[in-house]
Amino acid sequence: MIEWVKKMFGGPTSSSTAKERLRLVLMTDHLALAPDIIENMKRDLVDVISRYVEVDREHVEVNFEREDRALAMLANIPIVNVNRPSPPPEPAEPQVAHAVMAASGPPPQRRRRRKKPAQQNPAPAT
Amino acid sequence: MHQPIPHEEAASAVKLGRAIVVTSGKGGVGKTTTTANLGTALAQRGASVALVDADVGLRNLDIVLGLESRVKFHVLDVLEGKASLDDALVRDKHSETLVLLAAAQSREKDEVDTEQMRALIQSLRERYDYVLIDCPAGIELGFRNAVVGADEAIVVCTPEVSAVRDVDRVVGLLGNRFKPQLIINRLRPQLVKKGKMLSVEDVNAILRLPLLGVIADEPEIIITTNKGEPLALRREGETASAYHAIAARVAGEDVPAPAPEVKESFMEKLGTIFGGRRA
Secondary structure, X not given: OHHHHHHHXXXXXXXXXXXXXXXXXXXXXXXXXXXXXXXXXXXXHHHHHHOOOEEOHHXXXXXXXXXXXXXXXXXXXXXXXXXXXXXXXXXXXXXXXXXXXHHOOOOOHHHHHHHHHHHHOHHHHO | OOOOOOHHHOOOOOOOOEEEEEEOOOOOOOHHHHXXXXXXXXXXXXXXXXXXXXXXXXXXXXXXXXXXXXXXXXXXXXXXXXXXXXXXXXEOOOOOOEEEEOOOOOOOHHHOOHHHXXXXXXXXXXOOOEXXXXXXXXXXXXXXXXXXXXXXXXXXXXOOXXXXXXXXXXXXXXXXXXXXXXXXXXXXXXXXXXXXOOOHHHHHHXXXXXXXXXXXXXXHHHHHXXXXXXXXXXXXXXXXXXXXXXXXXXOOOOOOOOOOXXXXXXXXXXXXXXXXXXX
């Protein structure tokens, strides 16, 4: 109780400051010690973005910056070309749409029926 | 001694004791004091114990044990064949089953050959139930030489940001082979209670290691170190008991990990109340 009153009026204790500093410094340490993980993350990041826009893989920069209370990842990914909007990869998209619909409650029957032929349509075209 | 022999050696007649390195990364957290007290506590339980000071160039373990005047030969003398292991092992003053292999004082860490060190620890394991290796601070060659012959590790950490960070690094370097266990040293329960020191939970939320026990920052540790009589020679007292409990846990006994409690006098309680109101 007394501790609680103290914390109410006294602000953060020095041990909570120590805890916070430790958390941040260890995150930074672990990142610095795992260059392969960062390389993999960079590659995956670029792969995902490349699905939508064309990027300059040679000049991708990923950095980590420590601010006062947080660690931030800053990615600089130069875009060389923005392709005309095209249907994203087929197998992924209908599933996502379906999942979103399912998540927002049972869809009305009529709509679901219309969606199904729409899924099948692009398949024979390609 | 008639200790149970580890499973893999049960078939052969060769005894194989446990080689445990006591390490921390950071200097000054109490590795040497912990090694001396844990070794003493294990010996008080009747186990045969060899303490090896692997801090070549900065010999300290002999001082903490009060054996400085008995040291005639050191680790490097043995490795270089200038002395036999028997000649170099110093019998402890207080504990019959405890011996010390001192570090070289006027030599450099890089004069120790890693493979020779491994062989030395192995031959000690064949003769003693426990071989405790007091590791130097740092993560360079001295660290590698100290851990090479060990198959278990005890990491000593104080509740400070720098010490926790270094232990985190050392545990990463050790890898899984050593099954590192944690001793939190120099805890001041009163400061923890006031929110002025990292708590055992704070430290281990980050390190996530099996906790052997917690040792409070008590003046009697300094006093016993001054005298060269490890505190664990005593049977009574909270801190001495904590060392004995840690030794029991190392030996595989299912006793609770010792944790110091806050002792508050009446005046301190009053102070807390008024301090709380003022804050």
